[in-house]
Amino acid sequence: MNILDNIIASKRIEVEQKKELVPVEDLKTFPLYASMCNSLVSNLLAEGSTGIIAEFKRKSPSKGVINADIQIGPVVETYDAHGAAGISILTDENYFGGSNDDIIYARDIVSVPILRKDFIIDEYQIIEAKAIGASVILLIAANLTPQRVQELALFAKRQSLEVLLEIHNEEELSHICTEVDIVGVNNRDLKTFTVDVNRSIELSEKIPADKIKISESGISDVDTILRLRQHGYKGFLIGENFMKHADPSIAFADFVNALKAASKVEMEG
Numbered sequence: 001m002n003i004l005d006n007i008i009a010s011k012r013i014e015v016e017q018k019k020e021l022v023p024v025e026d027l028k029t030f031p032l033y034a035s036m037c038n039s040l041v042s043n044l045l046a047e048g049s050t051g052i053i054a055e056f057k058r059k060s061p062s063k064g065v066i067n068a069d070i071q072i073g074p075v076v077e078t079y080d081a082h083g084a085a086g087i088s089i090l091t092d093e094n095y096f097g098g099s100n101d102d103i104i105y106a107r108d109i110v111s112v113p114i115l116r117k118d119f120i121i122d123e124y125q126i127i128e129a130k131a132i133g134a135s136v137i138l139l140i141a142a143n144l145t146p147q148r149v150q151e152l153a154l155f156a157k158r159q160s161l162e163v164l165l166e167i168h169n170e171e172e173l174s175h176i177c178t179e180v181d182i183v184g185v186n187n188r189d190l191k192t193f194t195v196d197v198n199r200s201i202e203l204s205e206k207i208p209a210d211k212i213k214i215s216e217s218g219i220s221d222v223d224t225i226l227r228l229r230q231h232g233y234k235g236f237l238i239g240e241n242f243m244k245h246a247d248p249s250i251a252f253a254d255f256v257n258a259l260k261a262a263s264k265v266e267m268e269g
């Protein structure tokens with residue numbers, strides 16, 4: 001079994017336990033369940049958007065501990081204030097050190113849309129995402145059939161959530177369906193952990209033109225963003241590059257300033 005199989009196996013157990021602990025009908029009574037979702041799609045398409053979906057994660061299977069004891073508040077506040085188009089928050093506890101409380105806390109203090117970054121395999125997790133204040137959910141093609149992607153995406157759309165479908169290779173293009181709003185190419189192979197930004201470039205032309213494209217993982221410099229933009233990418237999901245710093249807020253603000261300067265030079269040139 002590879003790491004993704006392990007994560008999914010433990011997720012199945014976790015979801016069944018949660019269903020017992022907090023029945024789905026109870027989730028629907030959470031105040032945030034009835035709140036309005038804001039749109040990541042609109043933010044990515046907005047004129048002058050940085051396109052950055054800044055991620056908050058404490059650890060990961062590929063990197064181990066990144067920033068174990070960090071508090072979420074100051075980090076997401078800076079992401080929001082300095083121009084993130086969206087914020088991605090890992091809610092998986094075992095492998096990423098996250099929790100639902102991280103999103104509940106962040107929702108209260110930021111206005112940008114929040115992506116619930118987790119391994120969604122069950123409708124329960126979609127209701128849960130809405131109940132904790134997420135606006136976008138992630139579906140990963142590598143662990144879902146095309147039919148299951150379609151079912152879960154449709155279910156999410158009916159909850160007014162936006163859907164990001166993550167793919168990694170050409171075969172997974174067949175998972176793209178009408179209900180998906182955003183297609184993300186993960187530059188990290190979730191089975192081997194190798195990272196190659198060229199994945200995004202190779203797949204860019206093959207993604208249907210009506211989908212918003214984002215590139216995920218292993219992005220650490222503004223030149224890569226400029227290159228990806230030339231291939232039609234509107235969004236850039238970046239985690240470790242910020243979270244590895246003692247103060248991710250400073251790293252994020254510096255990165256955005258450098259991106260804005262480079263984008264201006266590019267437009268003038």
Ligand SMILES: O=C(O)c1ccccc1NCC(=O)[C@H](O)[C@H](O)COP(=O)(O)O
Nearest residue numbers: 060061062063190216217218238239240
């Ligand atoms: O990052 C991992 O080790 C990982 C392993 C298995 C499944 C998912 C994993 N990561 C989730 C992500 O895709 C990244 O957190 C996200 O794209 C940001 O990547 P990075 O900028 O490289 O931190």
